[in-house]
Amino acid sequence: MKAKLEGAASIAVVMPTAIGDTLLMMVLVNNLIRNGYRLTVFSWVVKDLADWFPGIDVRNECEQQDAAGQFELVIQLRATPCGKALAASGEVCEIVGFDAFQVPGHMIDMIVAVARDEFGLADITRHNGITVPNWIRFRAYERRVAIHPTGSHIEKMWPRKKFVALAQKLVQRDFQPTLLVAPCERQTWLMDKDAAQRLHSFERLADVAAWIAESGWFIGNDSGLGHLASALGVPTLSLFMRRGIARTWRPNWGRGAIVLPYNLFVVGALKERYWKLALTGSSVLRSFDRLRLEEDPRGS
Template sequence: MVLVNNLVRNGYQPVVFGWVAEQLAAWFPYVRVGRAAEHAGEFDTVIELRPTEQGPTLARSGKTLCLADLPAYHGPRHHMVDRIVDIASTVFELKDVTRSNGLTLPPGVVRRAAASRVVIHPTGSHPEKMWSRAKFLALARSLERLGLKPSFLVAPNEFDAWRDAVAQGHEVNALALGDVAKWIAESDWFIGNDSGLGHLASSIGVPTLTLFMRRGLARSWRPGWGPGEIVLPLNVVPSGKLKERLWKQLLTVRRVMSVFQTLRNSNSTVLSR
């Protein structure tokens, strides 16, 4: 969406495909969202992050431009947003370039409407990046002792696995992506694994705390728009593979709470000005 926003700023009228764009259409009102079956063979240029089955069906030539195949995608700038900005400037030769993805709050969505609510996203698309469930539940109890209101967010197909947490008194919500965005926007903070919802929260401007297994991943993938902190496990093992294997054990609830307090205090300073 950073590239899409920059194309729009420079006079292009891109069409965006995919379920994420469909469910967040209200948050990107300037973007035209399409359905692949209605646009077969229609485009001279089709841009993908990585190859998909759908992409070639949209192109007249049957070929697509994959960003991940471009040298600039693996260039010297570490953060992924900056790499996309470089591509917008150097590959597409756009003149008016920004890091913004253009997300805007729809009418009726009020930032921080639910004061003191802390959204916790305990899942993700890659199990190896997910902190332990028991520690997330312990984190929620620690937040409650501070007078805050932890609120778990999971995907609809994950809710059954979290029913026991509801029985224990925790708030767990399973929402469609558009409703997830509204829920996050109306909250004070967001805590989660390295995942897409952290980027969504950051785009909205909600302060984020993101749990990473390694610093290298955080350098490239930490939420990169609004205020935020990262938290890493204790650096007591020598190799990257060991860090990936042991990070869940080495990252404690106390360590996460300590970094959250730093985020909370810095955010309170900003809000009080």
């Protein structure tokens, strides 16, 4: 693969649609760029965060058809419908097929291993290249807690009533919790009067990023916004159903922690079925307190 990379005059990276997967794949993009390679990224996520990824040649999905056959090498995390169409000779590299992905570990470390061992890059970093624009007041609202109570997979979502109760407990501790939901989810959440007063929705991912970046803390499910908060450097607490999933997928850039349900079940299937019951609000609060003390030992 190293030889193919070095000989490719034009390189495209086709991103997954998921926010978290895209932010992780940007680690590879960042390493390619810092080692002198020029490439084009196809991604709605990066397009919407263009000001947060300066200098990236990025196009959205609508522009893929016009770029058919223009690239000597196309890199993907996994196969996508348009990958081969973009490649002039059908040369497509799916990095999940490399040896680094056959050994359990964190996704960032797997991608770094691909950059170093498979692509032969010398100047390596774990960061994905995201930067906070200078008009954003980073963590200006230090008592504000951005909470993401939803996600793309319902089985990974802690119950709404528990998130609302958590927000109420944070208010009692003089924090300002906010519930971030997608516009399409807003109407459902507005029906809960306790949630409605803390609800925030944004049409653009860049506006979500700005809200998170100016917050003091982030709490959320196993979802892409946790990776976004972590990459931005906002202390992040993530709720996971199982330790093995967290080992691979936890947000792992800035300071952060995970919270897991009580280990009541031996069989993995039962853990995944009942984790929402076994993960209590008090354990989430305790984990948040520990994260705060790590960030500020004075406990302010």
